[in-house]
Amino acid sequence: MALEQARMLMVPKPWGATDLLPWSEVAPTGTPIGEIWFQRRDPQAPTPVLLLKLLFTQEMLSIQVHPDNAMAQAMGLPHGKTEAWYVLSATPEATVGVGLKSALTAAQLRSAIADGSIAECVEWRKVSEGDVIFVPAGMIHAIGPGLVLAEIQQRSDTTFRLFDHGRDRELHVEHAVAAANAGPADDQAPPQRLSDVRTLLVSSPYFVLERFILAAGSVWQLDAEQETWLVVIAGSARLGPSQAGIGEGCFIEAQTMRIEAGQHGLTCLVAYAAATPSHDLLRVLADCDAVAAALSPLPVPAVSPLSFKEARP
Structure with a gap:
């Protein structure tokens, strides 16, 4: 049994924001905060199976994919990562990428990652406050700048990057190709x-x-x-x-x-x-x-x- 106010964990990200109002009253420090994680009050409490976050984007996030349970467990991890986003606020030009415009073979996906054309293969859509986006494990996705999102997910931080917009961070080509359902997103059920x-x-x-x-x-x-x-x-x-x-x-x-x-x-x-x-x-x-x-x-x-x-x- 548990009933407790959530503890907030600030997570710096290169694409994050310094002004988190009205979602957090934590004073800006100059360090971009990309995520706020909602945590149990007691660090020794059993680990939850879900993770609730707020995301703040001032730059484009990497194009990425997460493994499903089967792949994660084959890698020795407890589970994969399926997630959903709720748009809390959005600038007029804010976009997200979910799925690809058309299906790619594994070889075509590797080639698109290698030459950076994967960004042109992603299906980008404008979003606005109140939009809901379901992102199952295996779906290639990305989040653009100008957004505040609430995210609920399986509690996993396993991410395979396909493209990172010139940032000096590792890509995970073979894992991404193995994890990805490299095709268009399915329509999701309406609210x-x-x-x-x-x-x-x-x-x-x-x-x-x-x-x-x-x-x-x-x-x-x-x-x-x-x-x-x-x-x-x-x-x-x-x-x-x-x-x-x-x-x-x-x-x-x-x-x-x-x-x-x-x-x-x-x-x-x-x-x-x-x-x-x-x-x-x-x-x-x-x-x-x-x-x-x-x-x-x-x-x-x-x-x-x-x-x-x-x-x-």
């Missing part, structure tokens, strides 16, 4: 309204990602049977014993948690280690003064999965 306050964003074999939108003053109970991570993306709330604002979150496992939405309501992302959505994950408390308001229809921000095939000529 699904599970209730007036719950939207299913991604359901994968390794995790479920949802968004909650809770009315100001409403009070709820979260029943977390599996490992569950929550991050506030708008508004505020009291999460169990702790107050949380934008960019803050918590870890819950095998326990219930009381959620009291703040005066401006609460919008949060919730990710948990399951293959299908939990029917009983969230319920309104019977003694809630704002039950009527909380259960009335709420304006829901647009959430769109990227379809990487519809726009392809």
Whole structure:
């Protein structure tokens, strides 16, 4: 059983940002921060199976791919890396690359890596706030500048780089070729309204990602049977014993948690280690003064999965 406010780990990256507001109030140090990892409070606690991050991109990230479970385990690693992104903010020209424009053979992929033309093979798409992108293991992908993303992933840091935009970092050609499904991305399922306050964003074999939108003053109970991570993306709330604002979150496992939405309501992302959505994950408390308001229809921000095939000529 666990219910704790998440500890934030700042991860420097050459492509990161120095101003993390409003997602973090940590004072800029001049060192670019690319990621904020949400961690257990106790470093000696059992290692979670999922990793929740915030990403801040001021430059193009490498074109990369992650292994699936079978390949990772053959390499002596516990598991591969499937992930999903939720766009928190984006500049007008922000893009991501997911999949390739057309299928390549292993020999063609090696050649494209060698001469740098792999960047032209990637399927690039503009993104905006609220977009959801599912990136299964084996899919070639990249993230452009001007983005703040929330990412949920299998807890693995195994990355094979195919192209790094001239940075002096190692490429992993043979591992990348072996790991990659070198073709176009599959269309992903659209978001699904599970209730007036719950939207299913991604359901994968390794995790479920949802968004909650809770009315100001409403009070709820979260029943977390599996490992569950929550991050506030708008508004505020009291999460169990702790107050949380934008960019803050918590870890819950095998326990219930009381959620009291703040005066401006609460919008949060919730990710948990399951293959299908939990029917009983969230319920309104019977003694809630704002039950009527909380259960009335709420304006829901647009959430769109990227379809990487519809726009392809």
